[in-house]
Amino acid sequence: MISEIGWRLIDALIPNSCLHCEERAxxxxxxxxxxxxxxxxxxxxxxxxxLCFQLNVAASGxxxxxxxLHPPFAGVAAALSYEGPAxxxxxxxxxxKFVPLAKGLSAFMVAQFARLHWPYPDLxxxxxxxxLKRVIRGFNQxxxxxxxxxxxxxxxxxxxxxxxxxxxAQMGLDREERRNLPPGSFALKWRRQVEGAxxxxxxxxxxxGTTLLRAAEALQEGHPMAIYALxxxxxxxxx
Ligand SMILES: [Zn+2]
Ligand SMILES: [Zn+2]
Numbered sequence: 001m002i003s004e005i006g007w008r009l010i011d012a013l014i015p016n017s018c019l020h021c022e023e024r025a026x027x028x029x030x031x032x033x034x035x036x037x038x039x040x041x042x043x044x045x046x047x048x049x050x051l052c053f054q055l056n057v058a059a060s061g062x063x064x065x066x067x068x069l070h071p072p073f074a075g076v077a078a079a080l081s082y083e084g085p086a087x088x089x090x091x092x093x094x095x096x097k098f099v100p101l102a103k104g105l106s107a108f109m110v111a112q113f114a115r116l117h118w119p120y121p122d123l124x125x126x127x128x129x130x131x132l133k134r135v136i137r138g139f140n141q142x143x144x145x146x147x148x149x150x151x152x153x154x155x156x157x158x159x160x161x162x163x164x165x166x167x168x169a170q171m172g173l174d175r176e177e178r179r180n181l182p183p184g185s186f187a188l189k190w191r192r193q194v195e196g197a198x199x200x201x202x203x204x205x206x207x208x209g210t211t212l213l214r215a216a217e218a219l220q221e222g223h224p225m226a227i228y229a230l231x232x233x234x235x236x237x238x239x
Pocket of ligand 2: 049050051052053062064065067
């Protein structure tokens, strides 16, 4: 048994505060205090559009935008809302390079996947990063999440997409327009694994959904059977 004085000494030597509220973290796989851990609730898929995970759906299970636009997905979902402790964890993972968090964070995606009743994917595909970001950060957070999720589901994962830094579609666009990812921002590296396959696209966060859409458009070139997309977090859009 470690005494209270012992724990205080350990805490002084190894900082062990909650990433969200800076209270003392409980000793578990996530660096959060217990009340903050309890705030990590999976988003309820039953209230959301099947094809973009937006709230406010019609009786068809789709939002008005998806009814009109027919996005190239069989399903889109996120595990957590990008706020509070989930936001703190994702930021620590991504910007403070807290890489060991990948396993704990992917567990939320695995739990959400189990509630979605989607078919098991033939292949898990991470959304790629620009080369510059990868060099600056040293890792691709979506790739780490995809790897852990694929391991948990016992399915293969592959980096079959690449980001086009200056593709023909991006010539003549300013920085803001490039950030909005025009069509052609991603390219499919190998078609062999994609044809007739059920794909699960993985990203760390979704805001407008444009990144997932562009990635799915590139995957479609390989004629998959179906494309599903799952993100760890989701920023709610205000309509
Ligand atoms: Zn806390
Ligand atoms: Zn929708």
